Amino acid sequence: MLKTITIIVVVLIAALLVYAATRPDTFRVKRATNIKAPPEKIFALINDFHSWGSWSAYEQKDPAMKRTYSGAANGEGAVYEWEGDKNVGKGRMEIAETSPPSKVMIKLDFIKPFETHNIAEFTMEPKGDSTNVTWDMHGPAPFISKVIGIFINMDSMVGKDFETGLANLKTVAEK
Numbered sequence: 514m515l516k517t518i519t520i521i522v523v524v525l526i527a528a529l530l531v532y533a534a535t536r537p538d539t540f541r542v543k544r545a546t547n548i549k550a551p552p553e554k555i556f557a558l559i560n561d562f563h564s565w566g567s568w569s570a571y572e573q574k575d576p577a578m579k580r581t582y583s584g585a586a587n588g589e590g591a592v593y594e595w596e597g598d599k600n601v602g603k604g605r606m607e608i609a610e611t612s613p614p615s616k617v618m619i620k621l622d623f624i625k626p627f628e629t630h631n632i633a634e635f636t637m638e639p640k641g642d643s644t645n646v647t648w649d650m651h652g653p654a655p656f657i658s659k660v661i662g663i664f665i666n667m668d669s670m671v672g673k674d675f676e677t678g679l680a681n682l683k684t685v686a687e688k
Contacts, residue, residue, distance in 0.1 A: 529660070529663065530660070532663065533656065533659040533660040533662075533663060534656070534659070536654065536659040536662060536663075537654060537659075538653065538654055539651060539652065539653055539654055540651065540652060540653075540654045540658070540662075540667060540668075541649065541650070541651040542649070542650045542651075542667060542668050542671045542672050542675065543647065543648070543649040543650075543675075544647070544648050544672055544675035544676050544679055545645060545646060545647040545648070545679070546645075546646055546676075546679040546680070546682075546683055547640065547643050547644070547645050547646075548643060548644050548646055548682065548683045548686050548687060549642060549643045549687050550643070550644060550686040550687055551614075551639070551644065552614040552615060552637035552638070552639050552644045553613075553614040554686050555614075555637050555644055555646055555682065555686050556613055556614035556615070556617065556637055557614075558682060558685060558686060559617045559635045559682075560587050560588055560591075560608065560611055560613070560617050561586070561587035561588075561591070562582060562587070562591055562592075562593035562606070562608075563582065563586075563587070565593070567681070567685050568678060568681035568682040568684075568685045569678050569681070570674040570675075570677035570678040570681065571601055571674065571678070573677075574597075574598075574600040574601050575597035575598045575600050575601045577597070577598075578595050578596060578597025578598070578601055579595065579596045579597070580593065580594070580595050581593070581594040581595075584607065585608075587608075588608055588611050589608055589609065589610060589611055590607070590608065591607070591608045592605065592606070592607045592608075593605070593606045593607075594606075596625075599626065602623060602624070602625040602626050603623070603624040603625040604621070604622055604623040604624050604625075605621075605622045605624070606619050606620065606621050606622070606633070607619065607620045609632075614637060615636060615637050615638065616634065616635065616636050616637070617634070617635045618632060618633075618634045618635075619632070619633040619634070619635075620632065621633045621650065621652075627657075629652060629653075629658075630652060630653070631650055631651065631652030632650070632651055632652060633648070633649070633650045634647075634648075634649045634650075634651075635647065635648055635649075636649070646679060646682065646683075648675045648678065648679060650671065650675075
């Protein structure tokens with residue numbers, strides 16, 4: 514009986530690993546909102562890491578986290594590093610490219626709870642008296658991420674934080 518159970522468990526684990534191997538090698542999480550403010554105002558809030566405390570959902574998850582700013586004051590070369598509790602982990606962001614007032618691209622490196630290297634992009638597209646703002650994060654999906662992704666939906670998990678952050682950004686920008 515024990516031998517049969519062991520064989521079934523091994524087959525199930527093997528099937529899970531084979532299924533994980535067939536999953537995409539990259540991931541993407543994307544959310545958008547419409548903000549009644551000019552793109553220049555929104556761009557300024559995203560392009561300066563010192564402003565993120567007023568709108569980023571991650572800033573609210575651990576108000577006691579340690580923050581370090583270096584490099585440029587804002588825009589290309591600005592660096593923001595953080596270390597916090599299990600809700601935010603440890604990582605580093607660097608603004609790699611800006612196209613005022615329409616785009617901010619950020620190199621996003623997580624160190625804890627696990628190491629990943631992603632790109633976050635914010636785009637602002639004027640639409641009459643409003644601006645359509647998109648927050649897009651993408652990067653590689655190593656094998657362990659593919660396995661975890663079978664049980665945890667990253668789009669739903671991270672997407673909720675993006676939705677909260679964009680709602681906060683909307684509130685701040687529309688003041």
